[in-house]
Amino acid sequence: xxxxxxxxxxxxxxxxxxxxxxxxxxxxxxxxxxxxxxxxxxxxxxxxxxxxxxxxxxxxxxxxxxxxxxxxxxxxxxxxxxxxxxxxxxxxxxxxxxxxxxxxxxxxxxxxxxxxxxxxxxxxxxxxxxxxxxxxxxxxxxxxxxxxxxxxxxxxxxxxxxxxxxxxxxxxxxxxxxxxxxxxxxxxxxxxxxxxxxxxxxxxxxxxxxxxxxxxxxxxxxxxxxxxxxxxxxxxxxxxxxxxxxxxxxxxxxxxxxxxxxxxxxxxxxxxxxxxxxxxxxx
Numbered sequence: 001x002x003x004x005x006x007x008x009x010x011x012x013x014x015x016x017x018x019x020x021x022x023x024x025x026x027x028x029x030x031x032x033x034x035x036x037x038x039x040x041x042x043x044x045x046x047x048x049x050x051x052x053x054x055x056x057x058x059x060x061x062x063x064x065x066x067x068x069x070x071x072x073x074x075x076x077x078x079x080x081x082x083x084x085x086x087x088x089x090x091x092x093x094x095x096x097x098x099x100x101x102x103x104x105x106x107x108x109x110x111x112x113x114x115x116x117x118x119x120x121x122x123x124x125x126x127x128x129x130x131x132x133x134x135x136x137x138x139x140x141x142x143x144x145x146x147x148x149x150x151x152x153x154x155x156x157x158x159x160x161x162x163x164x165x166x167x168x169x170x171x172x173x174x175x176x177x178x179x180x181x182x183x184x185x186x187x188x189x190x191x192x193x194x195x196x197x198x199x200x201x202x203x204x205x206x207x208x209x210x211x212x213x214x215x216x217x218x219x220x221x222x223x224x225x226x227x228x229x230x231x232x233x234x235x236x237x238x239x240x241x242x243x244x245x246x247x248x249x250x251x252x253x254x255x256x257x258x259x260x261x262x263x264x265x266x267x268x269x270x271x272x273x274x275x276x277x278x279x280x281x282x283x
Contacts (some may be wrong), residue, residue, distance in 0.1 A: 032080075032130070039067065040077050041126045045227070047083055048219050081124045082133065082154060100190075101180045105201035111141050114270045117201075118146065118166070118173040120159065121214040122183065123222075125150070125237060128230040132237055135159045136245075137166040138214055140177070142269065143254055144262035145217070145245050146170055150238050156186040163192055172196035179203045179211060220248070 032040070039062065046061055047053060053061065055075045062069050111117050117140035125132045135158055136148040147166035151158035163176075176198050178184035184202070193200055203211055225244040231237040249263040257265045 036073075036077060037126070037129070037131075039069065039074075040081055040124075040131065042067075043074070043077060043081065043083070044124055044126055044222070048222060051215070081131070082122065083124070101185060102200040102202045104177075104203060105175055105199060106140075106177055114139050114141050114144075114266050115171060115173045116141055117175045117177060119177045119211050119214050120163070120184065121179065121211055121218070122154070122159070122181065123218045125226060125241070127237060128232050132234060133158075134241060135162050135183075136214065136217065137162050138217060139170075139173075139262075139266060140213060142262050142266040143213055143217070143256065144249055144266040148241070148245060150234065150241065152234065154183065156183040156188050159183045160186075160188045160192055163189065167192075167196055172198050175199045175201050177201040177203070177211060217248075221245075 042062065042065070043058060046058065050057070050061075055071050055078060058078065059069060059071045059074045062074065106117065109117070118137055119140050120135060120137050122133055122135045125134050133151050133154055134148060135151075137146045138144065139146055146169065147162040149158040149162040172193075176193055178201075180202050183189060190200060221241070221244060225240060229240055231240060248261075250261055252261055253259040254262055254265075
């Protein structure tokens with residue numbers, strides 16, 4: 001997919017055209033043992049069911065499943081995966097020291113139109129010999145995935161890239177809601193929102209239900225796509241996730257939308273199509 005020796009396109013430009021980060025192209029599977037990768041997969045599956053499980057509860061759960069593990073090992077693996085051992089949310093909800101958090105603006109708010117509220121979140125993607133991270137930007141009203149990126153680190157860059165793409169394609173929302181993660185309290189993220197005159201909303205610490213629609217997206221993605229495959233490379237993971245998100249947006253019936261796919265409802269209910277976006281109505 002990427003041609004390192006292409007004389008006309010640099011690796012960075014090819015990555016931008018394919019909507020992947022440079023770090024994903026250079027990704028090498030992490031050096032975890034097969035046993036640890038298997039445990040991480042089981043932790044990920046259980047965390048979808050019980051996101052309030054901390055290190056102790058997760059350790060007990062794995063022991064009940066027949067695995068001889070201790071809390072020290074599970075704590076390290078959950079941190080590596082980006083899962084918070086204390087609060088009910090991935091470690092992406094832990095703000096960096098000195099960074100400003102913002103109040104939660106959605107309580108009692110009636111969300112009744114596209115681009116009124118967007119939400120963003122990050123999740124862990126297991127692979128055959130390693131793992132990656134996925135960020136998605138979702139329209140809260142229609143559940144449409146507006147942009148996404150895959151990375152092998154939890155730096156803020158890939159989140160800002162997804163946000164920039166979403167704003168460029170669909171125009172800015174009125175409110176952006178996220179957790180209190182370091183990516184979402186970073187200057188690069190908040191500055192991009194302020195320059196687009198977007199109000200910033202953040203979940204309460206430990207309140208994973210504040211961003212419940214994205215959490216449900218992760219559950220569907222993992223059970224319908226991620227857990228059915230064992231990807232070897234970052235490019236294969238991106239292709240697989242991309243196909244599923246296109247299916248989710250354009251064809252997958254959504255119960256909250258009367259059985260219609262999110263992209264169909266988004267364009268039906270959007271008051272004004274942004275200039276130059278008419279050709280993207282099926283995106």
